Amino acid sequence: MTEAGTLTIDLGDRSYPIVIGPGLLAARERVDACIRARDVLVVSNQTVAPLWLAPLRAALAGRRISECILPDGEEHKTLAIVGRVLDALVEARMNRDCAVVALGGGVVGDIAGFAAACYQRGVDYVQVPTTLLAQVDSSVGGKTGVNHPGGKNLIGAFHQPVAVLSDTGTLDTLPERELRAGLAEVIKYGLIRDAGFFAWLEEHIEDLLAREPAALVYAIRLCCACKAAIVARDEHERGERALLNLGHTFGHAIEAAAGYGSWLHGEAVAVGMTMAAEMSARLGWLGRRDVGRIRALLQRAGLPPDPPRLGRARALELMRMDKKVASGRIRLVLLEAIGRATLTGDYPPAVLDSLLEDTVGKVA
Amino acid sequence: MTEAGTLTIDLGDRSYPIVIGPGLLAARERVDACIRARDVLVVSNQTVAPLWLAPLRAALAGRRISECILPDGEEHKTLAIVGRVLDALVEARMNRDCAVVALGGGVVGDIAGFAAACYQRGVDYVQVPTTLLAQVDSSVGGKTGVNHPGGKNLIGAFHQPVAVLSDTGTLDTLPERELRAGLAEVIKYGLIRDAGFFAWLEEHIEDLLAREPAALVYAIRLCCACKAAIVARDEHERGERALLNLGHTFGHAIEAAAGYGSWLHGEAVAVGMTMAAEMSARLGWLGRRDVGRIRALLQRAGLPPDPPRLGRARALELMRMDKKVASGRIRLVLLEAIGRATLTGDYPPAVLDSLLEDTVGKVA
Numbered sequence: 201m202t203e204a205g206t207l208t209i210d211l212g213d214r215s216y217p218i219v220i221g222p223g224l225l226a227a228r229e230r231v232d233a234c235i236r237a238r239d240v241l242v243v244s245n246q247t248v249a250p251l252w253l254a255p256l257r258a259a260l261a262g263r264r265i266s267e268c269i270l271p272d273g274e275e276h277k278t279l280a281i282v283g284r285v286l287d288a289l290v291e292a293r294m295n296r297d298c299a300v301v302a303l304g305g306g307v308v309g310d311i312a313g314f315a316a317a318c319y320q321r322g323v324d325y326v327q328v329p330t331t332l333l334a335q336v337d338s339s340v341g342g343k344t345g346v347n348h349p350g351g352k353n354l355i356g357a358f359h360q361p362v363a364v365l366s367d368t369g370t371l372d373t374l375p376e377r378e379l380r381a382g383l384a385e386v387i388k389y390g391l392i393r394d395a396g397f398f399a400w401l402e403e404h405i406e407d408l409l410a411r412e413p414a415a416l417v418y419a420i421r422l423c424c425a426c427k428a429a430i431v432a433r434d435e436h437e438r439g440e441r442a443l444l445n446l447g448h449t450f451g452h453a454i455e456a457a458a459g460y461g462s463w464l465h466g467e468a469v470a471v472g473m474t475m476a477a478e479m480s481a482r483l484g485w486l487g488r489r490d491v492g493r494i495r496a497l498l499q500r501a502g503l504p505p506d507p508p509r510l511g512r513a514r515a516l517e518l519m520r521m522d523k524k525v526a527s528g529r530i531r532l533v534l535l536e537a538i539g540r541a542t543l544t545g546d547y548p549p550a551v552l553d554s555l556l557e558d559t560v561g562k563v564a
Numbered sequence: 565m566t567e568a569g570t571l572t573i574d575l576g577d578r579s580y581p582i583v584i585g586p587g588l589l590a591a592r593e594r595v596d597a598c599i600r601a602r603d604v605l606v607v608s609n610q611t612v613a614p615l616w617l618a619p620l621r622a623a624l625a626g627r628r629i630s631e632c633i634l635p636d637g638e639e640h641k642t643l644a645i646v647g648r649v650l651d652a653l654v655e656a657r658m659n660r661d662c663a664v665v666a667l668g669g670g671v672v673g674d675i676a677g678f679a680a681a682c683y684q685r686g687v688d689y690v691q692v693p694t695t696l697l698a699q700v701d702s703s704v705g706g707k708t709g710v711n712h713p714g715g716k717n718l719i720g721a722f723h724q725p726v727a728v729l730s731d732t733g734t735l736d737t738l739p740e741r742e743l744r745a746g747l748a749e750v751i752k753y754g755l756i757r758d759a760g761f762f763a764w765l766e767e768h769i770e771d772l773l774a775r776e777p778a779a780l781v782y783a784i785r786l787c788c789a790c791k792a793a794i795v796a797r798d799e800h801e802r803g804e805r806a807l808l809n810l811g812h813t814f815g816h817a818i819e820a821a822a823g824y825g826s827w828l829h830g831e832a833v834a835v836g837m838t839m840a841a842e843m844s845a846r847l848g849w850l851g852r853r854d855v856g857r858i859r860a861l862l863q864r865a866g867l868p869p870d871p872p873r874l875g876r877a878r879a880l881e882l883m884r885m886d887k888k889v890a891s892g893r894i895r896l897v898l899l900e901a902i903g904r905a906t907l908t909g910d911y912p913p914a915v916l917d918s919l920l921e922d923t924v925g926k927v928a
Contacts, residue, residue, distance in 0.1 A: 279647050286643070290714030318682075321709060321720045345685060350654035356685045357721060 204230070205421045209340060209428050214360045218339050220420050222413040224367035225252070225328070231259040234363035235326050237299035239264045241289055243312035244303040245272040248330050251373045256303055256328060266292035270311065277307050277346045279355055285315035289323075299324035299362070305331035305378075306338045310356070313344030317359035324362045330370040332382025332416075333466055336389070336423035339364040341431050351521070352452075368416040380502040381466025383408060384447075386419050387497060388473060389426045392443045395539030397422055402493070405500050442543045446533040447472030450507070453518035457510040470503035479555050480535040483547055490538050511564030512556040568594070569785045573704060573792050578724045582703050584784050586777040588731035589616070589692070595623040598727035599690050601663035603628045605653055607676035608667040609636040612694050615737045620667055620692060630656035634675065641671050641710045643719055649679035653687075663688035663726070669695035669742075670702045674720070677708030681723035688726045694734040696746025696780075697830055700753070700787035703728040705795050715885070716816075732780040744866040745830025747772060748811075750783050751861060752837060753790045756807045759903030761786055766857070769864050806907045810897040811836030814871070817882035821874040834867035843919050844899040847911055854902050875928030876920040 204221025217234065224230055240263050244253055249269050257265060268288035270281060289298070300323060302312035309327050316325035325344075329335045345356015371379065386408070390398030400418075401408075407415035427444065434441040451472030455463050477494045480486035499505055510518075519530050530552070531545040568585025581598065588594055604627050608617055613633050621629060632652035634645060653662070664687060666676035673691050680689035689708075693699045709720015735743065750772070754762030764782075765772075771779035791808065798805040815836030819827050841858045844850035863869055874882075883894050894916070895909040 279643070279650070283643050286712060286719055287714075290712050290718060318709075318719050318721060320718060321707065321722055343685065345682075348650060348654050350651075354654060354684060355650055355682050357682060358685055 205417050207421055207424055207428070209360075209424075210432065211360060216361055216363050218364040218366060218421075218424050220335070220366040220368065220417050220424075222367065222369045222417070224365050225255040225259050225369070228259055228261075231365065234365055235260065235263075235299055235301065236362075237263070237297055237324055239292070239294050239298040240301055241266045241268060241285075241292060241294060241298065242301045242303055243268045243270065243285055243288075243308060243315070245270045245308050247272040248304040248308070252303055252328075252330055252370055256301070260301075266294070270308065272307075274307055274347070277311060279346055279348070281311055282315050282318070282346055285311060286319055289315065289319050294319070294323070296320045296323060299326050301326045301328060303328045303330065304334075305329065306334045309334055309338045310344050310353075311346060313359050313361070314346060314356050317344055317357035322359065325359060327361045327364040328370075329364065329366055331374055332371055332379055332420075333385055335366040335368075335371075335420050336382065337385050337427070339366065340424050340427040366420055368411075368413050368420065371411055371416065376502075377464065378466075379409070379411070381464040381470075383501040384466035384470035384473070384498070384503050386423055387501065388444075388446050388469065389423045391473060391477075391494065391535060391538060392446050392533070392541035393426055393430070393539060394422070395537070397426075398493075398497070398538050402497055405497060409501070439543075442531075443533055443541045446535075446541050447474075447476055449519050449522045449530065449532055450475045450515075452522060453515050454507050454510070456518050456521075457514060458508055467504055470498050470501075471505070471507045474498060474505060475507065475555065475559055476532065476534055478559070479532065479547075479551065482551050482555060483534070486535050486537065490535075493538065507560050509561040509564060511561050512553065514564055515556050515560045516552075569781055571785055571788055571792070573724075573788075574796065575724060580724060580726050580728065582728040582730060582785075582788050584699070584730040584732065584781050584788075586731065586733045586781075588729050589619040589623050589733070592623055592625075595729065598729055599624065599627075599663055599665065600726075601627070601661055601688055603656075603658050603662040604665055605630045605632060605649075605656060605658060605662065606665045606667055607632045607634065607649055607652075607672060607679070609634045609672050611636040612668040612672070616667055616692075616694060616734055620665070624665075630658070634672065636671075638671055638711070641675060643710055643712070645675055646679050646682070646710055649675060650683055653679065653683045658683070658687070660684045660687060663690050665690045665692060667692045667694065668698075669693065670698045673698055673702045674708050674717075675710060677723050677725070678710060678720050681708055681721035686723065689723060691725045691728040692734075693728065693730055695738055696735055696743055696784075697749055699730040699732075699735075699784050700746065701749050701791070703730065704788050704791040730784055732775075732777050732784070735775055735780065740866075741828065742830075743773070743775070745828040745834075747865040748830035748834040748837070748862070748867055750787055751865065752808075752810050752833065753787045755837060755841075755858065755899060755902060756810050756897070756905035757790055757794070757903060758786070759901070761790075762857075762861075762902050766861055769861060773865070803907075806895075807897055807905045810899075810905050811838075811840055813883050813886045813894065813896055814839045814879075816886060817879050818871050818874070820882050820885075821878060822872055831868055834862050834865075835869070835871045838862060838869060839871065839919065839923055840896065840898055842923070843896065843911075843915065846915050846919060847898070850899050850901065854899075857902065871924050873925040873928060875925050876917065878928055879920050879924045880916075 300316035302309040342360040348354040447469040451468035454468040529545040664680035666673040706724040712718040811833040815832035818832040893909040
């Protein structure tokens, strides 16, 4: 059996472990070590709960456990749903020593984490992520929150978990398409900071697609460590952390244009990364051969290569809503090489214009 | 004219000033120094806004100002109302550099501060408290939040203000009864930590009732400094901070039994402090003479001396819901002397029983 790996996120007195491995939920002593609270509210959704709630309950045996099962989907990531989790905490008479355990993907984690941040001004929060995206992305950074009709993730809090249990076995029940979308974020880490990891992915992408435990543990651990290193230097998102948004400015525009839900986040990010690579090549920063490697890896991961034809004007309009816009200028995360990303607003606008015309079309 | 006093709350990179003085809202340069943001959402209520919004708007001239005027009253301190403030922030397209300014009493501050904590995971928050209670109590400690049908202040966040502007002139429009209720908390600080201040209050209580600016500035500054010293040693409320709850365990029971709103918080706390003093005397900790001084001062402040006859059993039941209960034992803040409070669960239950019988009655 593949060994579990533990990574400690060093945040002083808020430090916490990320335990990664297959079959973790069956390892009582590991769960006990991570979850100290005697009173636990498990937050999950209607898709994940039938699959993984019973094993988690077994792992938590001996504790007082309540449940709050939410509807599945990003459209339910609202302040009203957070109210439902808070109601469940009150109803179960949870006190300050309780823990909120999020069992599910990023949406469940964002909601549960925000409820934990607000209940009695902050109670323990444990993540049990069951999607690849959540395991590589939500485990580090402390962001929690919900959407507002006016924008994604506008309401929330920074609230670090006390532990993350990433059981790679839970990925066995993840739909193929979501696994592939998660791989987009995995590839992103190679692109922004680690050429060696990108090369490793070129060797092992099929192992990941086959959900081979050792490959998954290696990749997830490396992504979490990479994100932790970036976040540690920029906890409140002023500079370097923006690099984590490689592919996201284009990607968010695609998601928004298509209507949330029709494109998965990772799919849109994959296309966005291809566009960022292409833009970098047109600026003379990145060789054509590297653009080819990036396209090829994303394609082998089964990710879409091209954006929808939403038209240049609409794309620009949507990109302008990005949080990285400064003084009206769209700032992009671009690549100086595979493994080296940079945030810049310093490019000729005509290059962006022609890139958009060639990819999303002159008009819709 | 009385000089304004400034107190700096030392919290490292979250340090902030509390400026206290008459006519502060007319002093543009002071307001400018405290509120750096160009985009401001002022949160107030229907009682305070007609009185003080125009002066505040004038003081903020040159900024982009939006308003969110809430209904008045503790019963509106809900998660739904926070949603309204968040809607206002989104609607006004406020970005991360905005500031939320709370103009009003503790309820407005709690709601606005919590909304500021949640909007974009935290934006600046400025307090302009217009009640004595808010000026002495809410200015320090960083607590924000709302009530849940299951309990008071169950939902919230720790979010420090970037500045507090306590214009003692705003107390001129405060109803007499609310001024007196605020004085209960002022007297509390003398009782828990500062015998000299208690003696000063015995000399100057009528000056405070007459809203004499110099006396108000002195008392507010001292209360804030006292709370700051306690909170600094116990930011997350494990030990010493509990002393701030002198009179509150009895007081909350009175408020809850009477139905929130019929007793003002400060009135209930005043009675609670009298009961705590009486209990301390019966345990032999406090002399009868001191109990008399406490009763006399509260009476001169126009505060009620006796609790309603809710009956011993009901009082105990309500007191058991207190957050200080540990292992089923009701812990009380009691007095070892005027100026020296202590938290204890170590007393003969019969003493509490007989105290309750003698004050709230054997049966309702």
